[in-house]
Amino acid sequence: MRIDFKKIGSKKRSFSVEKEGVVFSGEYKRENELVDIRGRLEKGLSVECARCGREFMIKLDEKIHLKANDGIFRGSIDGFDVVEFFEGFVDFEELLGGEIESIRLDYHLCPECTDGEEFSYEI
Numbered sequence: 686m687r688i689d690f691k692k693i694g695s696k697k698r699s700f701s702v703e704k705e706g707v708v709f710s711g712e713y714k715r716e717n718e719l720v721d722i723r724g725r726l727e728k729g730l731s732v733e734c735a736r737c738g739r740e741f742m743i744k745l746d747e748k749i750h751l752k753a754n755d756g757i758f759r760g761s762i763d764g765f766d767v768v769e770f771f772e773g774f775v776d777f778e779e780l781l782g783g784e785i786e787s788i789r790l791d792y793h794l795c796p797e798c799t800d801g802e803e804f805s806y807e808i
């Protein structure tokens with residue numbers, strides 16, 4: 686799902702994309718020169734256990750709030766990552782792909798490796 690930046694107005698529109706079993710859906714609208722995107726990641730994703738290397742499914746239910754810019758963004762906004770697109774479109778699959786990649790890079794332990802692990806905090 687690619688949306689032309691020029692066609693995005695200040696009225697909210699909805700989007701929904703799916704990749705590798707993960708659903709990313711929500712709303713987007715123009716906010717000054719940026720596009721404000723609020724959505725939710727849902728369903729499940731297969732990740733690799735950091736200890737035994739086994740693939741297992743994790744459940745996802747995560748709020749996503751980000752901003753997109755048509756080209757290089759030179760300003761800064763507190764607390765927000767501004768995603769830059771260079772072809773004149775907001776590409777929701779690409780956004781979802783980036784989120785999936787960053788979730789996969791997190792530290793995950795499968796249920797078998799989790800035993801006893803939950804309570805060993807480092808101080």
Ligand SMILES: [Zn+2]
Nearest residue numbers: 734737795798
């Ligand atoms: Zn494991």
